[in-house]
Amino acid sequence: MNPFRQLLQSSLGKKYLMALTGVVLAGFVLGHMAGNVQIFLPPEYINTYGHKLQSLPGVALWGIRGFLLLCLAVHVWLAFVLTIENRLARPLRYEAEDTVEATISSRAMPYTGLILLFFIIFHILHYTVRSVYDYSNLPYDLHGEVVHDIYAMMYLGFTHWWVSIFYIIAMSLLCMHLAHGVSSMFQTMGVRNDKWRPFLNKAALAYGWIVYLGFISIPIAVLLTEYGGLPILDKEHIEATQTLAKTLTLIHP
Template sequence: MSWIVRLQKSSLGSKYIMAITGAGLFLFVIGHFAGNLLLYWGQDAMNAYAVELHNLPYGALWIARGGLLIMVLAHIFIAYRLTFQNRAARPQRYQYEATLQASFASRTMPYTGTIVLLFILFHLAQFTFHLVAVDPVQLDPQGREDVYSMVVHAFQSPVYSAIYVVSVLILGFHLSHGLSSMWQSVGLNHRKYNLAFRKLSPLLGWIVCLAGVSLPLAVLFGLIK
């Protein structure tokens, strides 16, 4: 086991963990947003989906949640450790700072990542733990938890909608570097595939995030009631 401890501590081992957990978390975002798009199919579809998710066999929901939590914690822990190491590697900054080709997204990963983390905490507090900014749980006509109305009602507030739109756009920005960078981190860089690695991956990230952003906007503009 000692080799695993050594690997996660090394500079390259940390990169592998960032890339793999980042990819895993992106897959979750795809699934999560795909499920949420059921909002467009109405109250019955959304609430039935919520019930089915809770009734998945073999405790699959809890296994997925456990895996997700491990990936999130690893991604955050390694990210902050890397950031502190990187700061320490240059104790004295340049008086004249210039950038040749590093993208704005790549240079702001610790900040966009922190914003996304704060957003996730708010999101969980609101829709999962019902602690802030949400009505008490209601039941729909079939006696199921009315997830649909809870979400629609929250998004009818321009303030909450704005928080979601801005946060998910920042997530898209975070992914625009992460999704192109993760291939390089695990050693995948090849002229034949770099179009997919560097352009199509971030494009997929933007498509997923824009689909997510469309939900609060659709509610706000009355497409979903």
């Protein structure tokens, strides 16, 4: 057989791809989180950041998006293939099954992964395609240039309490997924041993928690500002954006 096909069709080849796409996706969520927490700075910061990303040349923007979606597709597809193979390897389960070592995070990987897939679809529709709610008319004056007001969009998005709760739950599942996955990928790529394992397991848990706390701080801050009366985020800015939107609509109906 062609050695390349032999590698891809082998159990280990599929696991390598699972780990490598996992590296990309885990790296992405950390970067995404770091970008998002700029919401705690004045609106200008995150809007400048968002505008920079969206004004990347089309090839670069869609190249990056395409690469991330490809990694996601491979990760999800192989998760299905490997999980089905694993189930088939034990057609008759134990009547009395016990667990000695495996963590809840590791055992829940297929389930946390599946729910995260639904979350990612919703999240892209919510904030990228923007078809769940209409965020088309949120202008921001960035040094004389009218750009999309990401600060206001994120704020308004999380004022729907059910959206916020769904995001917080999904992020706790992401935390679990990372807590196992980030250490597991080292083992799969063959770069882990008994000496490093405890450290990598702790690092993976810390990684999961950092991403988790970073992400959930945003919907929590929005809910506390909107309904709790705490001035964590700039509520007046949202009103200013909506006034600007009306003015611009009057000028260019």
